[in-house]
Amino acid sequence: MSINIDIRLKKACKIFREGENISGLILLQTNSDVKHDGIFLTMEGAVNLQLSSKTVGIFEAFYNSVKPIQLVQYTVEVVPAGKIPSGKTEIPFELPLKPRGNKSLYETYHGVFVNIQYMLRCDIKRSFLAKGVSKSLEFIVEDRRPVKKTDREQSKAVSFRIKPESLQNTRDKSNVPRFCISGKIDSLSCRLSDPLIGEVVIESCETVIKSVELQLVRVETCGCAEGYSRDATEIQNIQVGEGNVCTGLAIPIYMVFPRLFTCPTLSTSNFKVEFEVNLIVVFEDDYLVTENFPIILTRH
Structure with missing residues (x-):
């Protein structure tokens, strides 16, 4: 005897x-026919925080601050205890997407x-001698709150111009090849x-260039008043110029933000999700220079 469960939403995009x-x-x-003790549908939404290995053991207070933050959690009984008839059965459902208490739903x-995830879970409960059956489905929540005025201002x-003199994290600039790279980013406040x-121009360079790349980085902060863990990780890297590109040529910058791995810039008392873009120029000897642009992502 087996029961197959599937959850299908009316909105195909979810x-x-x-x-x-x-x-x-x-x-x-x-x-x-299968006896059961009720069919239940649960809606859950939570923020799951995880510490990076470099901070584990440093701040004991972190262990309390990284507990999951419940945004949505309730269960409804869609079918009371009884029998599931042999063959196919369709059970319609409708649940309101509303947060717990005074919380807000993050994207x-x-x-x-x-990690911010929202799930629907169907549970068929059976007697203690028979194993219950479950099925889960993730759906996507988008945040449509208005953009802050400070975000619009960005x-x-x-425009930017990179020269050896402008490099911040280089001690001995005498060994850096002479170069001049300019360009612009159309906006640091971006709709998802x-x-x-934007564009980048290699105005001059005394050494051979190997690659020009654009890197999208997420900066995730977890913690509380006692301390924070802040980690930057790469989301994607796009090569916009390969080899020793022509000087004076405007190379277009065009980056699409990936779904699920990006969201509107978010700042709360327990965590932050921010984003940056790095323009990376790699020279033939694998020496590279980077220009960093903190960006603000919005939904609209």
Whole structure:
């Protein structure tokens, strides 16, 4: 005797906003009648925080601050105890997407040290002699809150010029090859649905260039008043110029933000999710120079 469960949402994209109703079908298939003690549907949403290995053991207070933050959690009984008939059964459902208490729903985000996920779980409870059956489905929440005024102010184009004299983390600048790299980023406040756009120009360089790259980085902060763990990890790296590119040529910058691995820039008392873009120029001897641009991501 076996029971197959599937959860299907009416919205194929599985994207919802706070306050919307999530509706769909629970599909059951069994080859004979099955007794059960109730069919339940649970909606859960949580922020899961994880410490990086470099901070474990340093701050004991961290262990309390990295407990999951529950955003949504409630269960409804969709079918009372009884029998599931042999064959296929469809059970419609509709649940409101609403947060617990005075909490807000953050956008779905899959990170390294911060994860924000929302799930639907169907449980068929059976007697203690028979094993219960469960099925889970992740759905996506988008944040449509208005953009802060300070974020809008960063929507202006930013020009840059990199020379050996402008490098910050180089002690002996006499060994750095002479070069001049300029360009611009159209905006440091970016909509997630739009690409990051700009250009870079190699004005002059006395050594051979191996590669010009654009790197998207997430900066995740977890912690509390006693201390914070802040870690930067790469999301994606795009090569915009290969080999010794022509001097004076404007190389276009065009980066699409990946779904799930990015979200609107977020700052709370327990965690932060921020983003940066690095322009990296790699020379033939593998020496590289980097220009960093902190960016603000918004949904609209």
